[in-house]
Amino acid sequence: GESVGLHLPTLSVQEGDNSIINCAYSNSASDYFIWYKQESGKGPQFIIDIRSNMDKRQGQRVTVLLNKTVKHLSLQIAATQPGDSAVYFCAEGGSGSARQLTFGSGTQLTVLP
Amino acid sequence: NAGVTQTPKFRILKIGQSMTLQCTQDMNHNYMYWYRQDPGMGLKLIYYSVGAGITDKGEVPNGYNVSRSTTEDFPLRLELAAPSQTSVYFCASLTAGGTDTQYFGPGTRLTVL
Numbered sequence: 001g002e003s004v005g006l007h008l009p010t011l012s013v014q015e016g017d018n019s020i021i022n023c024a025y026s027n028s029a030s031d032y033f034i035w036y037k038q039e040s041g042k043g044p045q046f047i048i049d050i051r052s053n054m055d056k057r058q059g060q061r062v063t064v065l066l067n068k069t070v071k072h073l074s075l076q077i078a079a080t081q082p083g084d085s086a087v088y089f090c091a092e093g094g095s096g097s098a099r100q101l102t103f104g105s106g107t108q109l110t111v112l113p
Numbered sequence: 114n115a116g117v118t119q120t121p122k123f124r125i126l127k128i129g130q131s132m133t134l135q136c137t138q139d140m141n142h143n144y145m146y147w148y149r150q151d152p153g154m155g156l157k158l159i160y161y162s163v164g165a166g167i168t169d170k171g172e173v174p175n176g177y178n179v180s181r182s183t184t185e186d187f188p189l190r191l192e193l194a195a196p197s198q199t200s201v202y203f204c205a206s207l208t209a210g211g212t213d214t215q216y217f218g219p220g221t222r223l224t225v226l
Binding site: 009032034041042043044045046049089093094097098099100101102103104105106 | 156163205207213214215216218220
């Protein structure tokens with residue numbers, strides 16, 4: 001079946017460096033993609049989304065890039081801070097009638113002092 | 114607005130027991146979802162609802178039931194609890210016609226022994 005997967009299960013970066021979290025997807029019918037951040041013991045929190053007709057979108061310290069040719073998206077976090085330590089999920093949606101999301105397995109980002 | 118609230122936060126059940134996980138949202142959202150998250154994994158959709166009185170199965174509905182008698186509430190019922198249902202359960206909601214961002218509750222951690 002269709003799935004959303006992540007390249008790396010863990011990522012460690014030095015505080016102040018930039019982080020890049022990757023995600024591969026397989027459903028070419030997906031209309032949008034969302035990045036969520038999940039801190040320990042909490043529910044997922046929206047970070048940024050991107051529609052399939054875009055290839056880049058920027059937010060505050062975050063940028064999402066979408067490459068539809070190779071079905072890949074990435075989340076870039078600039079000047080990573082300790083508060084960025086969390087699990088990051090990509091999710092794809094838009095192909096379901098009830099706007100369901102399909103989630104990847106997540107990447108654990110650890111920010112080192 | 115309180116957003117999406119879930120009760121209880123934690124629960125331990127014995128095999129064969131039943132319980133209801135409560136989910137309430139005060140944002141007047143039409144769409145509501147139940148997910149389960151196993152350790153180190155992404156979220157899998159159990160059931161969803163596109164409005165009061167309308168529910169449908171997601172990816173992993175076996176062993177669960179839902180109802181949607183009001184816009185605000187979307188309880189998840191576990192009948193005959195099994196160890197395989199040990200997981201963290203998240204409820205989410207989404208407004209029709211708005212952005213595609215799902216808003217998540219804080220989760221219920223359920224252990225079945």
